[in-house]
Amino acid sequence: MTFRYGPHADPVLAGFDLDVPAGDHLVIVGASGIGKSTLAALIAGVLRPQAGTVRVGGLPVAGASPAALADRRVLIPQEAYVFTGTVRENLTYLCPDLPDAAIDRAAARLGLAALLARLGGLDAHVRPVDLSAGERQQVALLRAWLSPAPLVILDEATCHLDPAAEARLEEAFADRPGTLVVVAHRVSSALRARRVLLLDGHTALLDSHPGLLARSAAYRELVGYGEQGATPVRSTPTPGRSAPLRAGSALPSSP
Known part of the structure; x- marks a missing residue:
């Protein structure tokens, strides 16, 4: 897949293929402006590539109805959407028949029961x-958890939260049934992932966190490994051998 923001612009993502298996936990890292949020928007169907196809759950996202996309994926961006209405309406508009008990259980699982109490x-x-901004993000994250969609895309969705809250929420979403794709706000997100995709504007590498530390000087520099001698905190390597990917866009397989 290839994507550029204008007919004469250099491609942000070019000739790039990626499969995200069902149940995967993928974190996307790279320098600011390198194309991470563009990739997330392409996966979600917010943007359309000039070449190539994006499929989610076997469905091409180009031309899919909003309802069909909502059944397959939910995207939480850096600035989440909250509308004027009740807390319940904000949390359940993707699943309007959800009972209050299910909302309360989800809030407890995400550590957001105190937020709901504070909101009234x-x-x-x-x-x-x-x-x-942090409260809006947490309302949106709880909404995403309650969504029936099997694919959750978090595009720096925890950027207004402290590192401890970010870790708690990302770990909770990793335990949610389905597939999780995270555009990292902090590189510590990569330590919690099964696989990490590194974009550097020229190439893309896909591997586990330890695998990228061993393979990529750019990744070591990104995490400060060479300067700080950091030890990986936690990682679950993906079985099998990873191979470099060409820089460009993503073709996720069905979650």
Whole structure:
């Protein structure tokens, strides 16, 4: 797949193929502006490539209806959407028949029960302007957890949260049934992933965190490994041999 923002612009992603198996936990890392959020938007169907096809759950995202896409994937960007209405309406508009008990269980699992209490409960009326950026993100993350979609895409969705909250939420989403793709806000997200995709503008490498540390000087520099002598905290390597990918776009397989 290839994508550029204008007919005469250099491609952000060019000739790039990637399969994301069902149940995978993939973290995308790279320098700011390298194309990580573009890749997330292409997977979600927000952007369309000039060449190539993106499929989610076997469905080509180009031309798919909003309802069909919502059944397969949910995307949480850096600035999450919260609308004026009740807390319950904000949390369940992707699954409007969800019982309150299921919401409460999910909030407890994500460590967000205190947030719901602070907002006044599920029947409380909220306005986006009255919430902090972190509160809006957490409402959106809980909404994503409750979504029926088997693929969750977090595009720096924890950027307004502290590292401890980010780790807690990412680990919870990794335990959620389905597939998780994370555009990393902090490179520590890579230590929690099964696989890591490194974009550097020229090539792309896909491997486990330890595998990239061994293979890539750019990745070692990104995580500060060479300077700090850091030890990987946690990683679950993917079985099998990883191979370099050409720089470009992604073709995720069905979650």
